[in-house]
Amino acid sequence: MAPSAQQQLEIEGQGRRESAVVSNGAADEAVAGGAKSRVTVVGSGNWGSVASKLIASNALKLPSFHDEVRMWVFEETLPNGEKLSEVINQINENVKYLPGIKLGKNVVADPDLEHAVRDANMLVFVTPHQFVEGICKRIAGKIRKDAEAISLIKGMEVKMEGPCMISSLISQELQINCCVLMGANIANEISVEKFSEATVGYRGNKEIAERWVQLFNHPYFMVSAVQDVEGVELCGTLKNVVAIAAGFVDGLEMGNNTKAAIMRIGLREMKAFSKLLFPSVKDSTFFESCGVADLITTCLGGRNRKCAEAFARNGGKRSFDELEAEMLQGQKLQGVSTAKEVYEVLRHRGWLELFPLFATVHEICSGHYPPSAIVEYSDHTPKFSLLEGSARIL
Ligand SMILES: NC(=O)c1ccc[n+]([C@@H]2O[C@H](COP(=O)([O-])OP(=O)(O)OC[C@H]3O[C@@H](n4cnc5c(N)ncnc54)[C@H](O)[C@@H]3O)[C@@H](O)[C@H]2O)c1
């Protein structure tokens, strides 16, 4: 007999608890075999720094990890002439990307990329997506053969042969397995230990996923794992496009109902696009932290939303590059470039009319439409019925 709705919720809750506390077995085995894992975080921006803090705190507590967590820093010189990596090591704080937060004494900032990754068997990738390919090319053949990777990066690349998710790019370039971790995770909130959840997406090997869950899980950062790497990664990637749309609505002062409508339409396009690209993507993934929860938090409080609001307030007269540089002080937006990448896929595959919201976001960002087009073209056009058709097929 099929479980009742209540039973189903209990089963799902059980699964979540299992994922959140798993791995003591795997960890004990690793220690018994004398194989402590060494973790390197590739990236030290806003989220990269917070991820390092989370990992460093767990590495100290869990016997199956080396205490030291290496964090690769894209070196830069601060206005006072000091090197960022040196300041991080002196005061245990990323003064540029996460000021005021101690990372943990066991975080070692390393500006030498090859050196930082050389001894690690757990590689955490967390840079803006546009830099990943170059980074992978620099370290290919210079990492441990038994290394495992996880990507916290929300974005995609579009190649001649089609779209390429960042986890696939890492896998292909480095010849290693790559899981993903996405969720409703505004880094500044997690840095002060406010409760949030995240989702690990994995392909086949559940034990590896459990190891990642163990590395990240905290009482204030509850991680669960689902076997749907593409679904999890596409949620994290595509929500940034919807966040831009939400920012336009805020900049135009259209109110909460309009913003909720944009989020609903956006979620539906996220699901339809993901399933057209990867039919294996599961509906249930959209109800995890990486799905609807990330969409909500990003449309309320993210950087993409914030810059898009300013773009609309200025009537599209100031470019996103200018606004990003002024408002984010070195942090990077992912939504504008992702909208362009998604648009390329839609155009190439003849799907533009199926995804009016995604397409309109790119048209506005690139100056072809005014910000107000977000409600004129995102839904009520005849094109929309095609999306309905596609949604029914899916
Ligand atoms: N910040 C968040 O709240 C958050 C939360 C979840 C996921 N993410 C995702 O994590 C990823 C990384 O974001 P972030 O917030 O850590 O970074 P960020 O936006 O703070 O980006 C700045 C980082 O890029 C580095 N950088 C600049 N030029 C570079 C170059 N040429 N090569 C390599 N690195 C360069 C900078 O040194 C800095 O570390 C993104 O995909 C983002 O969407 C961010």
Ligand SMILES: O=P(O)(O)OC[C@H](O)CO
């Ligand atoms: O600040 P944003 O817009 O890059 O979003 C941050 C995170 O992805 C929210 O989960």
